[in-house]
Amino acid sequence: MISDPHEAEFQALIDSDQRIEPRDWMPDGYRRSLIRQIAQHAHSEIIGMQPEGNWITRAPSLRRKAILMAKVQDEAGHGLYLYCAAETLGVDRAELIDLLHQGRQKYSSIFNYPTLTWADVGAIGWLVDGAAITNQIPLCRCSFGPYARAMVRVCKEESFHQRQGFESLYALSHGTPEQHEMAQDAVNRWWWPSVEMLGPPDTESTHSAQSMAWGIKRFSNDELRQRFVDMVAPQAVVLGLTPPDPELRWNEDRGHYDFGEPDFEELRRVVSGDGPCNRQRAAHHLAAHDEGAWVRAAAAAYAAKHPATSAAA
Ligand code: BYC
Numbered sequence: 542m543i544s545d546p547h548e549a550e551f552q553a554l555i556d557s558d559q560r561i562e563p564r565d566w567m568p569d570g571y572r573r574s575l576i577r578q579i580a581q582h583a584h585s586e587i588i589g590m591q592p593e594g595n596w597i598t599r600a601p602s603l604r605r606k607a608i609l610m611a612k613v614q615d616e617a618g619h620g621l622y623l624y625c626a627a628e629t630l631g632v633d634r635a636e637l638i639d640l641l642h643q644g645r646q647k648y649s650s651i652f653n654y655p656t657l658t659w660a661d662v663g664a665i666g667w668l669v670d671g672a673a674i675t676n677q678i679p680l681c682r683c684s685f686g687p688y689a690r691a692m693v694r695v696c697k698e699e700s701f702h703q704r705q706g707f708e709s710l711y712a713l714s715h716g717t718p719e720q721h722e723m724a725q726d727a728v729n730r731w732w733w734p735s736v737e738m739l740g741p742p743d744t745e746s747t748h749s750a751q752s753m754a755w756g757i758k759r760f761s762n763d764e765l766r767q768r769f770v771d772m773v774a775p776q777a778v779v780l781g782l783t784p785p786d787p788e789l790r791w792n793e794d795r796g797h798y799d800f801g802e803p804d805f806e807e808l809r810r811v812v813s814g815d816g817p818c819n820r821q822r823a824a825h826h827l828a829a830h831d832e833g834a835w836v837r838a839a840a841a842a843y844a845a846k847h848p849a850t851s852a853a854a
Contacts, residue, residue, distance in 0.1 A: 555756050560686035563629040573753050574684050574748060576630050580637045583623035584648035590659045592656040593665055601659060608705055609662060613638055615698045626687040650808055651738040654814030660713050660727035666706015668735035674699045675769040676739060684756030714781045729785045737808040739766045760845050767797055774798045
């Protein structure tokens with residue numbers, strides 16, 4: 542029984558599947574949880590520019606370079622929408638970036654793996670964007686309006702990213718034997734981290750129950766993991782590439798693919814800072830942030846000189 546009228550109104554909006562807007566009353570825990578998740582999501586988009594950005598200067602053709610540059614720019618855009626969505630909850634982007642630099646906010650585990658060959662760019666598009674879309678489509682129905690609306694555009698762009706990754710890997714897989722081997726090696730290395738990036742198993746997920754009750758999450762981590770595997774397993778057959786999971790097979794009774802147990806111990810290690818590239822990713826972000834200080838100062842000085850224009854924007 543809810544006695545606080547604010548809370549009753551909030552709960553009624555959630556129960557009738559309506560959106561909570563920034564001006565609405567919301568419980569502190571709801572606000573905190575959204576700030577945590579949206580900030581982590583924004584940081585993931587921005588840090589996620591690094592592994593693929595590593596290949597912009599070495600893309601094998603002008604066409605591939607143009608596609609990759611556009612994709613990495615899209616990720617910057619996603620980060621910016623998400624920081625804006627977080628700001629509607631009363632935090633400042635600069636504060637969130639400080640928390641990232643202090644290691645007090647996270648970003649997705651997946652971006653702590655290296656991109657060793659060109660095929661890794663295709664594997665990221667196919668698998669990482671594939672896992673990201675699986676997780677983000679339900680977020681278009683998240684109970685918090687600004688996050689849900691940001692996700693609609695992000696998902697359109699992510700599904701295009703996944704298609705380009707698939708097409709790039711397909712070309713390699715059906716190219717020379719060396720290109721095929723490079724594509725298979727990339728899938729061997731990116732498969733499990735992509736399955737793991739959907740989060741810890743439901744039994745260990747600390748936030749799922751509350752986030753689902755609040756309509757922030759619509760499906761549990763394990764449900765989304767199953768959806769992801771069901772989507773990519775048949776795509777692997779078309780690609781002519783073999784996921785590194787001997788237990789992956791269609792289960793007629795369940796109507797789903799069975800798959801092996803992901804290494805959640807590795808996920809824990811990477812999330813807690815001990816993945817192959819954690820230190821490199823953090824140092825790169827910090828250096829880029831410091832180097833960009835003059836741009837922020839110039840933008841702030843311009844805004845102060847032209848308050849009417851800034852207010853209209
Ligand atoms: N990595 O209780 P749980 C992209 C943390 S980028 C790191 O299940 P929740 C792209 C979790 O934060 C898109 N940490 O949490 C960009 C929590 O720790 P705290 C990335 C993880 O929130 C460039 C603890 O583990 N997508 O598409 O209910 C190129 C317990 O977990 C991870 C998003 O950010 C992980 N993988 O569920 C290409 C989606 N998993 O905060 C592509 C938005 C868990 O208590 N986020 N943790 O210290 C979400 O949907 C949810 O936050 C998660 C986790 C499903 C990730």
